[in-house]
Amino acid sequence: MLNKSLLMWTGMLEAHPLTEALNALFDLNKKTFFLILFSTFFIYIVVILYTRIFGKRSFSKMSSFDFAMTVAVGSMIATTILSDSVSFLEGAVGLLIVYLLQLIAAFLRRYPWFRKLTDNQPTLLMDGENLLRENMRSVRVTEGDIRSKLREANVIKLSDIKAVVFETTGDLIVLHKDSADDIDDWLLKDVQR
Numbered sequence: 324m325l326n327k328s329l330l331m332w333t334g335m336l337e338a339h340p341l342t343e344a345l346n347a348l349f350d351l352n353k354k355t356f357f358l359i360l361f362s363t364f365f366i367y368i369v370v371i372l373y374t375r376i377f378g379k380r381s382f383s384k385m386s387s388f389d390f391a392m393t394v395a396v397g398s399m400i401a402t403t404i405l406s407d408s409v410s411f412l413e414g415a416v417g418l419l420i421v422y423l424l425q426l427i428a429a430f431l432r433r434y435p436w437f438r439k440l441t442d443n444q445p446t447l448l449m450d451g452e453n454l455l456r457e458n459m460r461s462v463r464v465t466e467g468d469i470r471s472k473l474r475e476a477n478v479i480k481l482s483d484i485k486a487v488v489f490e491t492t493g494d495l496i497v498l499h500k501d502s503a504d505d506i507d508d509w510l511l512k513d514v515q516r
Contacts, residue, residue, distance in 0.1 A: 355407070362404045362411050369415045370400065377422045380429055386442045386491060388428040395421045442491050445514045449487035451500075458515065462489050473497060488514055 374381045382393055396418060403414025431437040446458050448469060459465070469487060476497035478484060485498040485506055498506060 358407065359404055362414070365411050366400055366403045366414055366418075369418060370396065373418060373422045377426050381422060381425060386428075386432065388425060388432075388441060390492075392421060392425040445491055446489045447486060447511070447514050447516050448489050448495070449484055450516075451484060451486070452481040455516075458489075464489055464495070469495065486511070 380389065381396075382389075399414055399417050399421065402409050403411060403417075428437075428441065432442070446462050448455055448459055448462070448464060454466065454469070459469075472487070472495040473484070476499070478497060478499070483500050485500045488496045488498070488511075490496055498510075
């Protein structure tokens with residue numbers, strides 16, 4: 324009787340959707356293993372090669388195009404490695420196109436009309452000790468975000484701050500007050516006030 328109920332229970336367990344899902348989760352056949360192994364190796368080599376050809380800017384975070392480049396490359400690498408519907412060559416060509424688009428965008432950023440079209444403008448969030456609340460609202464930065472960045476920048480008194488700038492990359496930059504000198508205009512030339 325016990326053996327019969329045990330066999331019945333194990334039979335139900337094998338057909339249970341949870342068991343099937345767990346089996347699929349840990350399923351790896353030789354073909355899939357070698358496809359992943361070779362795709363990973365070759366796409367890694369291609370990314371290194373493309374980055375050497377197209378330059379360090381490929382993975383910088385200086386503009387929205389650079390951010391999009393980083394996300395696109397990561398997604399394409401993962402798809403090429405893990406998807407059996409995308410071949411290595413298709414992934415390499417797709418990556419080449421993304422690298423070329425980033426190179427073209429980097430070249431076009433020399434022109435103000437293109438920069439204005441594609442890049443966010445740096446925004447002044449603090450002028451000395453004064454929070455510029457309208458600017459904070461427009462870029463969706465809270466007082467808590469600024470306080471956190473000030474602590475990270477080792478600010479211990481608000482009187483130590485010349486300015487806080489929200490950069491195009493999303494970074495908050497703290498300019499410290501080391502003297503009574505004003506900030507050179509050139510540094511804040513493109514900053515929205």
